[in-house]
Amino acid sequence: MNQKTPMILTLAMTLFFIVGCEDQASIAELDAFRAQVAIEDQNKAIVRRYLEGVDSYRIEIFDEVFSSDARIYPPGSFEPISVDQVKPLLNGSYNAFEDITHNFEDLIADGDKVLARTRNSGTHTGEFASISPSGKVFQFGALHLFRIEEGKIAELWIQEDFLWMYQQLGMELKPKDDE
DSSP, rough: TTTTOOOOOOHHHHHHHHHHHHHHHHHHHHHHHHHHHHHHHHHHHHHHHHHHHHHHOOOTTHHEEEEEEEEEEOOOSSSOOOOHHHHHHHHHHHHHHHEEEEEEHHHHHEEEEEEEEEEEEEEEEEOOOOOOOOOEEEEEEEEEEEEEEEEEEEEEEEEHHHHHHHHTTOOOOOOOOOO
């Protein structure tokens, strides 16, 4: 037996031990990462289900995906409203717009938050904001930021470019007349 063999065996075993310990830490880190990705994928699925439910005119989707004490921040407001306050607003949209659709441009999850960037479109077939039905097709951009808690939407912040939609429906923006 060569004199170097015991030293090589000792070095090999030490190296194997060190690599094995690092592999355990790497495996634990990888498992944690996979668990986080799985949660974020579930959160994105909840958001997708919600917006697809809205597009399908399923008002009951609110009861399915929102927590009972969820807070919704509508465009231009810093004060939240409840799910029950949103339902009549959505019914008004359903009556005014045929075929409204949220087309996903981006769906990004980070921890308990999901950001949906959408291009919304539809046809103006009923009265909306004192605008008579025009039959015009419109589209506008929107950002929806969701916070998911225990598999339910706990908070939703909405930013939608209604000004662009109103202009497409024929409204004009002009300065207020002096009184």
